[in-house]
Amino acid sequence: xxxxxxxxxxxxxxxxxxxxxxxxxxxxxxxxxxxxxxxxxxxxxxxxxxxxxxxxxxxxxxxxxxxxxxxxxxxxxxxxxxxxxxxxxxxxxxxxxxxxxxxxxxxxxxxxxxxxxxxxxxxxxxxxxxxxxxxxxxxxxxxxxxxxxxxxxxxxxxxxxxxxxxxxxxxxxxxxxxxxxxxxxxxxxxxxxxxxxxxxxxxxxxxxxxxxxxxxxxxxxxxxxxxxxxxxxxxxxxxxxxxxxxxxxxxxxxxxxxxxxxxxxxxxxxxxxxxxxxxxxxxxxxxxxxxxxxxxxxxxxxxxxxxxxxxxxxxxxxxxxxxxxxxxxxxxxxxxxxxxxxxxxxxxxxxxxxxxxxxxxxxxxxxxxxxxxxxxxxxxxxxxxxxxxxxxxxxxxxx
Numbered sequence: 385x386x387x388x389x390x391x392x393x394x395x396x397x398x399x400x401x402x403x404x405x406x407x408x409x410x411x412x413x414x415x416x417x418x419x420x421x422x423x424x425x426x427x428x429x430x431x432x433x434x435x436x437x438x439x440x441x442x443x444x445x446x447x448x449x450x451x452x453x454x455x456x457x458x459x460x461x462x463x464x465x466x467x468x469x470x471x472x473x474x475x476x477x478x479x480x481x482x483x484x485x486x487x488x489x490x491x492x493x494x495x496x497x498x499x500x501x502x503x504x505x506x507x508x509x510x511x512x513x514x515x516x517x518x519x520x521x522x523x524x525x526x527x528x529x530x531x532x533x534x535x536x537x538x539x540x541x542x543x544x545x546x547x548x549x550x551x552x553x554x555x556x557x558x559x560x561x562x563x564x565x566x567x568x569x570x571x572x573x574x575x576x577x578x579x580x581x582x583x584x585x586x587x588x589x590x591x592x593x594x595x596x597x598x599x600x601x602x603x604x605x606x607x608x609x610x611x612x613x614x615x616x617x618x619x620x621x622x623x624x625x626x627x628x629x630x631x632x633x634x635x636x637x638x639x640x641x642x643x644x645x646x647x648x649x650x651x652x653x654x655x656x657x658x659x660x661x662x663x664x665x666x667x668x669x670x671x672x673x674x675x676x677x678x679x680x681x682x683x684x685x686x687x688x689x690x691x692x693x694x695x696x697x698x699x700x701x702x703x704x705x706x707x708x709x710x711x712x713x714x715x716x717x718x719x720x721x722x723x724x725x726x727x728x729x730x731x732x733x734x735x736x737x738x739x740x741x742x743x744x745x746x747x748x749x750x751x752x753x754x755x756x757x758x759x760x761x762x763x764x765x766x767x768x769x770x771x772x773x774x775x776x777x778x779x780x781x782x783x
Contacts, residue, residue, distance in 0.1 A: 394513040398750035399758075406744045416742045417771040419759045422558055424625040424707065426677055428662075432624060435665030436658050444661055448654040451645040452479025452633070456660045459667040460633050463618075467591070468605050470616060472635040478644050479663075481655045483589050483619040483632035487514050489644040490585060490615055490634070491550075495520035499549040504535040505752035506710060508558045508587070512752075520549070524752055529701050529712045533560040533753075537571045544579050551576070553603060554587040556594060559751045559758035560710040561685075561703025563594060566601045573607030584614040589632075592623035592674050594705035595682045612637060622706075623674060624666040629659040681707050684761040684768055691772035692759075695779045707762040710748070717755050719782035727782065730755040740781070741774035 399420060406418035439445075452460075457474040464470040480486040487510060495501065495518040503511050505524045512522040525539050540551065553572070556563035564572070576582055586603050594600050604614040619632035634641075654660075685702070688709055692700040697715025716733065720726050721740070727733050734747040734757055748756030761768055 390517055390519075393516040397509055399509055399746050402744055402746050405738075409744075414742065416738070416744055417763075417767050417774070418744045419761070419763065419768075419771055420744045420746045421762070422622075422708070422760055423627045424622060424677070424762045425764065426625045428625050428629070429666070429669075429673055431669050432626065432662050432666045435669075436662040439658050439661030444657050446657065448657050448660060450649045450654050451641070452477065452655070453657070453660050453664070456633075456664045456667075459664045460635070463667045464616065464635050468588075468602050468616070470602070470604055470611070470635060475638050476635050476641055478634050478636075478641045478648075479655055479660065480632045480634070480644075480648065481652050482621060482630040483587065483617060484510055484514075485630075485648075485652070486615075486617050486619070486632040486634050486644075487511070487585070487587075488517075489647050490617075490640070491515055491518040491520065493643040493647050494583075494640070495549060498547060500545060500547045501550045501552060502540070502543045502548060502582075503552050503752075504539075504554075506533060506557070506559050506748065506756070506758075507552070507752050508554060509750050511552050511554075521547075523548070526753060528753065529699060529710075532701055533557060533562040533710065534564060534568060535572065537575050540572055540575045541578075544575070544582060546581070548579070548582050550583050550585050552585045552587065554589075555602075556590040556600075556703070556705025557708075558590065558706055559708050559746070560701075561590075561706040561708045562701070563590075563598060563600065563704035563706075564603075566599070566606050569601055569603050569606035573603060573610055576607070577609055580613070582613075584610060586614055586616050588616065588618045590622050590706040591618060592671075593678060593681060593707060595678065595685065596704075598704045600705070615640060620663045620666050624663075625677075626659075626662065626666065629656070629662055631655055631659050631663040633663075681761070684763075684765060685709065687765065688759065688761045688768055688772055691769075691776065695776055698779065707760055709759050709761065710751075710753075710756055711759070712748075712756045713779075714755050716779060716782060722781050722783075730757060733757070737775060737778055741771075741778040743771045743774050743778075
């Protein structure tokens with residue numbers, strides 16, 4: 385007995401691996417500041433918890449429809465109309481066990497060997513692995529800090545071939561926090577209109593976490609002509625601080641939603657009934673707490689960007705959304721640590737920060753663009769200030 389060929393095509397998640405490593409160090413009593421997890425430090429809102437408790441008391445502990453309760457699908461239809469000006473019917477909605485499950489279902493249900501999926505880099509770590517698991521070929525397009533980590537229309541045009549099946553578009557982005565403006569989406573849309581065989585996987589998981597004057601749009605809203613071939617993907621994990629509840633959802637073409645439900649019927653079956661009740665409350669309830677949390681996130685973002693940009697050899701663009709920064713540090717590669725180790729990769733740099741500064745981040749190579757790192761600022765102001773001070777000191781010690 386040996387592992388399947390499909391399993392050989394994927395790697396364990398590097399972000400989850402770093403989270404596990406931090407937990408191990410903390411259990412050993414080591415003072416380490418973990419900035420690796422893509423998880424809000426805020427708690428699930430009380431009104432959402434109460435809805436879950438009420439669902440338990442009301443006996444909502446049985447199987448549900450395989451891809452979501454009628455109540456939750458109706459709440460998602462209302463959410464897409466309210467927030468995104470998109471009109472779906474409940475038959476065009478899927479509910480999954482987190483956004484990663486939505487991605488998995490969509491790719492496995494549609495991708496055949498030889499199909500290509502365009503993935504702008506830096507990218508969320510799971511995109512290429514899930515595409516490869518499905519038998520497809522990831523086509524990476526590098527979008528560096530000089531272009532604010534955003535795909536340009538001419539790059540998209542050059543990447544499309546007759547084999548292209550999907551473009552994955554994540555805005556605001558994990559790992560960079562960059563978000564596409566309405567005009568930028570429309571420019572990409574003009575390219576996609578010329579290639580009707582290309583579908584769009586719009587990952588909007590960080591939709592509500594945006595800053596300043598930035599106004600979020602999703603691509604099917606910005607480009608109505610693309611509505612029929614866009615899977616608009618979202619969830620409760622980030623904005624509602626419900627990572628552990630595991631609810632993702634999407635709106636799309638009815639045939640695609642049915643195909644994803646068919647796959648789900650033979651894998652997980654329905655998402656947790658209690659989590660679905662909680663998600664229904666989250667999407668339908670008072671949304672005012674989102675603005676309060678965003679104000680806290682923005683303050684943290686500004687502090688972290690400011691402190692990292694004080695480091696010689698490090699450049700940290702200011703992101704429009706999410707709770708990540710993605711500083712580039714090509715100016716530090718080739719330097720030597722106080723112990724005489726030469727830093728040649730961003731993975732070595734992350735090891736140095738963990739070992740010397742006791743700060744955990746995730747190396748840029750995991751996200752497809754080096755030399756850089758992803759830092760999550762979804763933790764307290766005091767811990768962030770201390771972590772950035774430690775990183776500054778560790779960089780200053782390099783020769």
